[in-house]
Amino acid sequence: MATNATKPPEPFLTRTWDYITDTQIWKSIFRHGMPSTSRNRVLVVMTNVFLHLHPVKIRKSGVRLKFTWCMGGLTFFLFLVETFTGLLLMFYYRPTVAYAYMDIIDLAEQVPLGIMREIHRWGAHAMVITVWLHMFRVFMTGSYKPPREFNWNVGVILLVLTLLLSFTGYLLPWDQLAIWAITVGSNMARATPLLGYEGPGAQLLALGDVKMVHAGSDARFALLGGRFVGEGALLRFYVLHCVGIPLIAGILMAVHFWRVRKDGGISGPV
């Protein structure tokens, strides 16, 4: 009895913490306690859907700022910024010929925090830059070599998707720059082999005198939803910009991060 009496009571905060971490709700979410041992660190990473995409352990030299420039992480951060600011812009922007340009003006002049669209635009420019620098770093450190060659290819596709996000976003302000830039850019699709009506091989796809691939049925037509950059193109580019491309990019990013772990973590300095 005397030994019990000499033990001081636990502080209030400790008792509260112990109570919270002992509840079924807490234990159902966090299954492995504090990651204080090597084994527990691994378990915590492996049982978290977000953390498990990443390596459990990486070389200290591999994460030095001098080595990675942090460009891959910055690109992902900018993708999140674009997703968040883009979502906010969607509350005001209507992708129709009648409203699009006025909504952009409205976003700059009337909506609170009129800088939101500029953040979205600057973030987009910055993301293109960081993607290139990330690829430059990966190339110069030889991190594209086996066993990482598959992940390099995933990265190349992600680069193309980033540029396509910039291209589709370019049209949405619906000013003269946007319309003519997309007119010029989408005219390239006319020269697609087989599928563009001015491209090589398009003449071969004909039933007698009837052309299968013409200005009203080629790749450019499918992209624009019309013969020129108009209502159909604006809506298609909006849907691709806000849903289609981000969805594919998101899936490929998950694969990209997961493969970094599966291919042996961040590569070490050469």
Add this chain to the structure above:
Amino acid sequence: MIWSLPIGWAAFSAACASSLVATARFLFPNVLFEPPQAFKAGFPGEYNVGEVDTRWKDAFSVWIVRQPEGFYALIAVCTHLGCSPNWLAAEAKFKCPCHGSGFYASGINFEGPAPRPLERARIVLADDGQILVDKSTKFQFEKGEWTNPEAFLKI
């Protein structure tokens, strides 16, 4: 029993393939809410001799040029990358704002990156005596098509 597996796979493959075709076809609309390719441009007497007429440019992207002998219709799409040039009456030329291509009133290119002259559209007289312009038939100078009788409306 022995046939159920291949038949099942064949049916499944056919269903997948037809869904793919249907999805691709869905991207090509049947009706376009765009201006028609052909339009009536009024009576010949409404045009002044020697002038490049810009009244149909915004609606149909076409200039109609009246010469002493007759009419031709130029399609207002730059042959460089597809922007809309403007008619500068003071300088008597078409000038593209995108990259600076210049064309004479005839449509012949003479400055900037445009690689070939503007295209002309089919221009004929309709039954009611009005000028009919049809952009779905185009005539290219470099192919010698401007001599086609439907590329120039003689009055």
